[in-house]
Amino acid sequence: MTSGPVPREARPLPAAPWSTAAARRSRRRFRVLNLSAVMPLFVVVGAIVVARQAQTWQDVVVLGLGVVVVVVAFERWTVGEILRVAAPCLAVAAAVWPYGVFLTDGDAQGAYYALAVVGCLTVPQLPRHRAAAAIAVTAYVAVVGTLGPVVSGEVNATGLIVGVILPTGITAVLIGLMFPNKGFYDLAAELEETREREAELAVMRERMRFAGDLHDIQGHTLHVVKLKTALARKLLHTDTARVEQELREIYALVGDTITQTKELAYGQRKLNLTAELENARNLLEAAGIRVRVERRAEIDTPAIDLLAQVLRETTTNILRHSRATLARIELSRHGISVVNDGVEDGAPPKLRGLATLADRVSDAGGELTTRLEGGRFLTAAVVPAASPPARLPAT
Structure with missing residues (x-):
């Protein structure tokens, strides 16, 4: 048959x-x-x-x-x-x-x-x-x-x-x-x-969101662990103190990832933009990439956790898909942009994580854009600003 x-x-x-x-x-x-x-x-x-x-x-x-x-x-x-x-x-x-x-x-x-x-x-x-x-x-x-x-x-x-x-x-x-x-x-x-x-469809969207967040957590952590493990292996016989420091950071990173995974499973995960900014700076500098951070204004948006996710995903992409030597992170009142060099001209890489985040930013009323020009890759996200407090009527 x-x-x-x-x-x-x-x-x-x-x-x-x-x-x-x-x-x-x-x-x-x-x-x-x-x-x-x-x-x-x-x-x-x-x-x-x-x-x-x-x-x-x-x-x-x-x-x-x-x-x-x-x-x-x-x-x-x-x-x-x-x-x-x-x-x-x-x-x-x-x-x-x-x-x-x-x-x-x-x-x-x-x-x-x-x-x-x-x-x-x-x-x-x-x-x-x-x-x-x-x-x-x-x-x-x-x-x-x-x-x-x-x-x-x-x-x-x-x-x-x-x-x-x-x-x-x-x-x-x-x-x-x-x-x-x-x-x-x-x-x-x-x-x-x-x-x-x-x-x-709501259940499907929630599953996709969960899968995207899980990918962000696990993918970011595994790549950083790989980077730090390679560095520790390289310094094993020359700088044991630095090796011990890297292992401590790996241990702490894995523990933090376990905590974030549990928070994600129970719907309690909230990213801190300041912590993600410091984490991105440390990771990029550890990989030999110079980092410049410009704060043009204080972040004022209820979707600040989305900006933190964009920054985390962008940091992972820089480490994985480029040979960057310089990265510039700019913060505005309700947006963030990251520009890095070390990207070959031509077809840009397929960044699935950012594509998923683009949908979530769009659902929040914002916009996430990416652009490759002159060997530099721009990732920019803009989300709605916080609504001004309602004025009480005069008495």
């Missing part, structure tokens, strides 16, 4: 809107509401029709059968499976109507009740040709109702009104009203699906 792409003809059709979990929940709620509020009404009206118009036990059986198909069709309609019983229910209802017109001794014009109800439940649910089906059902009621007085030879205004106009009009109105009703159900299903989809 070989495997391969599934032919288009063999692929399953997309699920109907009501087949999703959210739609099924909505359908269940509507089902309970309809069964408790509308079903008794159908049964009572059907019982009145049978009691008022049946003259013999045969009439009771036939007209009662019409009430039964109404109940069956409505119950199936509430679960979205009306089309499974549409043909037999329509056939029975269509037979009850001429029976009431031609074969009953008394006034049995209410025999159209079953066809009107089953038709209004079935026709709007058809996958196609709904308008044609609605016209066909209405025309059938009108034709049968017209033939009754003609066959009996009792054509008069009252007979036409009771036997033709009234049944035809009620059937047309019921079917017509069910079309917007179907639209209401479809809209409710779409709203449920949209709400469920938004919840899934």
Whole structure:
């Protein structure tokens, strides 16, 4: 047995809107509401029709059968499976109507009740040709109702009104009203699906944010540990004091990373921009990169932790993707920019961490930009400034 792409003809059709979990929940709620509020009404009206118009036990059986198909069709309609019983229910209802017109001794014009109800439940649910089906059902009621007085030879205004106009009009109105009703159900299903989809997207975004933060923590730490380990190995036989210092810093860094990972897992992680700035300076200088820090203004933004993350990710990128000898870090009132040299002209490296941060900065109402020009790489992030405190009204 070989495997391969599934032919288009063999692929399953997309699920109907009501087949999703959210739609099924909505359908269940509507089902309970309809069964408790509308079903008794159908049964009572059907019982009145049978009691008022049946003259013999045969009439009771036939007209009662019409009430039964109404109940069956409505119950199936509430679960979205009306089309499974549409043909037999329509056939029975269509037979009850001429029976009431031609074969009953008394006034049995209410025999159209079953066809009107089953038709209004079935026709709007058809996958196609709904308008044609609605016209066909209405025309059938009108034709049968017209033939009754003609066959009996009792054509008069009252007979036409009771036997033709009234049944035809009620059937047309019921079917017509069910079309917007179907639209209401479809809209409710779409709203449920949209709400469920938004919840899934929120979970996905949170997972991506968590993965990005975890990458920032672990990637940054591992790269720094690698750098410090290489330095300690190089100085192992010449400067044991420096080696011991580097090992202490590695130990402290790993412990701090474990703490940050726990804080991230419990949603308590907050980066300190001042600490990240000092950390970036130490790391870059340890790698032989001169660092210049310019503070043009004090940071005044509620998204200061995002700026700290941008600085951390940028520091990691400088160490990993460049041969920098100089890095300039500039802080403004609500932004930060980092420029480093040692980058070859051409296609810039793919910086996935910064791409993820760009989305988060954008969600916060800011903007993160990167630019490569003349062997220098610029990373700049701007976030909204803090809102000024509201002034109290003068007293």
